[in-house]
């Protein structure tokens with residue numbers, strides 16, 4: 312194994328906030344006739360649908376007297392404040408003020424609107440209402456490909472977006488925290504890891520891995536086979552874990568992370584699976600394990616957050632086995648500063664051997 316000086320990162324407790332980016336606020340089917348409240352970086356947002364069903368997102372604060380608009384209702388496709396009944400369109404325009412003779416001053420009385428997109432069953436919001444979107448939301452691969460079973464699920468962790476992304480892509484903890492479910496601590500094998508760091512994403516390929524011997528691996532591929540395994544993080548909030556086991560088994564775990572607050576992250580997972588095990592059987596077999604694994608992760612992440620707050624700092628001492636986490640933090644910090652440089656520049660490449 313190569314040796315590198317330990318990397319020590321220490322910073323104050325304000326995690327990077329990448330605001331010029333799209334984040335999922337809810338599933339499409341969660342937003343019906345009633346407005347619903349959400350937060351992004353702790354800021355309150357209200358979502359509602361207009362008369363055509365188009366989703367809108369406003370700062371959840373009535374411009375009149377600052378009450379939450381999410382306590383109101385939707386009338387003729389406009390969001391009505393519960394206090395004096397001002398009504399707002401999805402672009403924030405104040406379209407009605409009860410008892411006022413004449414028109415409202417649309418600019419002065421308007422609520423602040425966030426750009427919104429509805430794609431693949433999710434409602435996305437651009438987190439900076441002061442700048443127009445420069446990109447489009449992430450699109451989930453394979454979610455409508457024939458032969459794939461797709462499972463969507465939301466889970467939540469009291470941790471930073473960085474901690475959740477690192478955890479989702481961190482291999483060394485799986486044999487330990489989730490011992491027996493994926494891998495076993497006592498039964499490790501050396502594999503080659505190739506990390507490629509790009510300007511806006513980072514990828515690790517694991518070469519020479521055999522099928523994980525834990526319960527989840529056996530369920531997905533009873534006959535074993537050669538494993539191709541990639542872990543990826545894309546700015547600002549996408550994690551991807553891809554496994555191919557043998558010729559026919561393909562598992563793509565995609566998750567979009569939403570920073571509801573600095574230490575409160577919602578993970579919207581879209582898992583696409585193609586295996587010989589039929590979809591109707593796979594879901595009840597795998598879901599309890601997936602939820603148990605995530606429960607273990609959420610618990611340890613909440614403990615990590617508590618200790619970070621107690622010591623009022625984020626202090627991490629890393630080794631070369633922390634393949635992705637330190638770089639994910641750098642990417643988030645650069646994105647927050649809008650300092651990604653040339654996105655086309657070639658990646659830097661690193662290879663290490665790890666016992667997994």
Ligand code: FES
Nearest residue numbers: 373375376392395
């Ligand atoms: S506070 Fe909203 S209408 Fe008065």
Ligand SMILES: [Fe+2]
Nearest residue numbers: 478489604608
């Ligand atoms: Fe985990």
